[in-house]
Amino acid sequence: MATCSSDQFVKVWDQDEQGNWYMTGSWKAHSGSVWKVTWAHPEFGQVVATCSFDRTACVWEEIVGEGAVPGEEGLRHWVRRTNLVDSRTSVTDVKFGPKSMGLLVATCSADGIVRIYEAPDIMNLAQWTLQHEMTLKLSCSCLSWNPSFNRLHPPMLAVGSDDTNASSGGKVFIYEYSENTHRWAKTETLSTVTDAVHDISFAPNLGRSFHLLAIATKDVRIVTLKPLPDSSNAQSGLMKLDIQMTAQFDDHYSIVWRVCWNITGTILASSGDDGCVRLWKGQFLPFRILPVVRYIDVMLMGETHLRSAMRFSLAEFICHLSDRAGDVGGGGTAVLVRRGLDHHVISLPPLQHMEASAIQLVTSTGPVRIISIYFPPNRRGRLGPTPTFRTAAEIDHGAELITSAIKGSLEALTPRHRPKRTPQASLPDSILKHVREKNRPRKAWQVSTDPVDKANWSRKVHAVREMVREYRNSVWEDKIESQCVQDRSLWQMTRNLMRVPAPRPPIVGRNGVANSDKEKADALAEHLEAQFVPTDNPSDPVHVAHVAQNFAKRDNPFLNFCEPDQLVGTCWNMLSCSPSGSIRACTSTRANYLKHWKCVSVLKGDGTQAQGDTATPAIQTPSSVVAGLNQTSTARYYKLGTISNPNQVPWH
Structure with missing residues (x-):
């Protein structure tokens, strides 16, 4: 197995008999990021080809040295046999051709040029000749050879483009090789694929009368290319194709980057931004391919057309x-x-x-x-019985019901928290004046459709764009010059520019990636329910029962109930009367409080009052305290040692 990376290195891994992978080769292949690496057919030896951002494509061969003992295998290393430097832009893909066509390699680059090289002597991989060159109007991102073994089908090559402009038309092009003209010619353009194409792959054809092409765009698409009988051109030798979209799957819910078929062309693997590799198995029913991920547990069927007598x-x-x-x-x-x-x-x-x-x-x-x-289609009354209106009030009532239902649906479907966009700086009045003037020739051209008016409008558009660009550049320059080291603004701006936003992982629920707000809420709720399980069993049931029994005795005078406000006020007064005159910290102990308080009076249950620990004047006893005493109980009054008048102390 060969891997390539943006660190400019290519690594080769071998698998031992126990199934473990270990690296047998690693070397710096290019001076830029390496986009693709591909193997040649084993008949031509251990040969790989790479393409890179440095505008080159290379062919590498593994050399095995001689060991110290005759017959023993020595050290292995990889040697660069050739360096293809015809491209002037980044080489985005490289693929070896089918074995039946000889040792061919095709490359495509960002400038929209597809090149096919051939090695005349397979024993000398240092010599490669450029055989064909095809030019497209769009940038090329990937290509795929058709590995068909049927000699009735001409050699075929598919090229994909990652151009993001949907108005530029189809992004997949089919080329065929003509034996009459000995040239490659474009035969078909898949106009249904208008999104950026990241990878394409022909399925191995083992006796089928048609070809399967997998396309990786914003979803997975499978296209059938069926040659039409007796449609070949006598001069060019090319055949017409009947192109049908066989399947389209959006289970990745994100961009799909790679697609690859197995050796029999019956299972397709795809990978995307959702972090999953999905396998698709084709059961070739009419115009249908069923996706299979692991296995199916539950199937739902609608419109079965069954009767009781049918089994x-x-x-x-x-x-x-x-x-x-x-x-x-x-x-x-x-x-x-x-x-x-x-x-x-x-x-x-x-x-x-x-x-x-x-x-x-x-x-x-x-x-x-x-x-x-x-839901049966085309059935009367499928939305309920038809309402009948007899008066204007009934019509108004029905309209109100419909309006409320529509508003409720819109409110349920519309997100309540929309992302706030950063307001863009407004343009000066001088530029806004030119923008308004730009719209006048556009309206004139829409009315007259005169090429002169369109040319005037185009010139005005380019002039306004140049004004806006210069204005924003000047604003940016002023902002950079205003940054200073002393107030750390320069450091903050540099940090913001160099910060790489961390990717937000998708929320995955029971049914896969959650997209809607309801699915996200359900996934979060299930996660919280799994993490926090409620318990109904008390930690100490005996203690809880004892406390509940004591508080249930309402006739106990020492367990009088009070309001929360009374308790908060009492605690605040106690803290505010500290000797230091400030609120005590929560870390003060009970002993620190009690040592400042002295007993000043004792009230017995029979109504008599005794002297306390210190000599104090007579104290007025609250009536609520007297009512709560019985014949055997007493009430003691305490005061802080720094307060001279005991009547100012809140009594407890």
């Missing part, structure tokens, strides 16, 4: 069917569950305008309900 079964699956009422055929739904999964059927109430089947799965995170619903 339907599928190996390894339990089928739950709901046929159309009246046994008239058509419609119907079904839920198929793999055997061994714990589930049960959910009974649904009678439905008027839809058909459905429902089950509930038992999983480790809780029950999951799965419902297969089918």
Whole structure:
């Protein structure tokens, strides 16, 4: 296995008999980032080709030295056999041709030129000749040879473009080699693919009468290229192709970077920005390819067209069917569950305008309900009975209901927190005046469609763009010159410019990547439920029962209930009357409080008052305290040692 990287190095790895990979070769291949590395057919030896940002493509061969003992394998190293320097821009892809065509290598570059080189002598890989050169109007990003073994099909080459302008047309081009003219000619352009193409790959053709081409864009697309019978041109020798979009999958929910077929052309692998490699298995039903990731556990079917007399079964699956009422055929739904999964059927109430089947799965995170619903098309009353309006008030009421329903749907679909965009600096009035003048020739050209008016409008557009560019450059220069070292503004600006934004990982829920707000909320809720499990068991049930029993005795005078405001005010007064005159810290101990307080009076239950520890004047006893005493209880009054008048102390 060979790997390449932006560190300009290429590494080769071998696998031992135990299945472990170890590196056998590593060397600096280019002076720029290495984009691609590809192997030649083993018939030509251990040969790889690389392409790089340094505008070159290289061919490398592995050399095995002689060991110290005759017959023993010596050290292995890689030697550069040739350096292809015809490109003037970055070489974006390199691929070896099929073995049946000899030792060919094709390259494509960012300037839109595809070049095909050939090694006349496979024993001398230092000599390569440029055989063909095709020019495209768009930048090239990838290419793929058609590895067809059918001699009836001419050699074929597909080229993809990563141009992001959708108005430039199709981004995939098909070239065929003509035996009559000995030249490559463009035969087809896939006009349905208008997004940037990052990778393409022909499927190995083992006896099929058509070709399969996988395309990596913002999703995975599979195209069928079927040669039309008796459509070859006698002069050019090229055949016309019937192009059909066989499948299109957006399961990556992001940009797809690579696609690759297995050796039989039956399984496709794709990788994308979602951090997943997905496998797609083709079951060649009419115009359909079913995606398979690992295996299917539950299948939902709609419009089964089954009746009670029909028998339907599928190996390894339990089928739950709901046929159309009246046994008239058509419609119907079904839920198929793999055997061994714990589930049960959910009974649904009678439905008027839809058909459905429902089950509930038992999983480790809780029950999951799965419902297969089918809405019959073109049926009267599928949205409910038609309302009848007799008065103007009923019409107004119906309009209000429709308006509220639409507003509610819009409010539910519209995100409440929109991202705030950074306001762009406004342009000066002198430039805004030219912008308004620019719109006048545009309107004149739209009315007259005269080329002269269009030329005037184009000149005005270029002049305004130049003014805006110069103004923004001057603003940027002023901002840079205003930065200073003393106030750390220069350091802050440098830090902001050099900061690389960290990629935000997607939120992955039970059903994959969460896109909508509801899916994200469900994923977060499931994660929190798994992390924080509520418990209903008290840590010390005996102690809790004892405390509850004591507080339940309302006749106990020493357990009187009070309001929270009274408790907060009492604590605040106690802290505010400290000897230092300031609020005590929470770290003060109980002893620090008690040593400043002295008993000044004792009130007995019979109403008499005794002298306390210190000589104090008579104290007025609150009536609430007297009412709460019995014959055997006493109330003691304390004061701080620094307060002379005990009546100013809050009593407790």
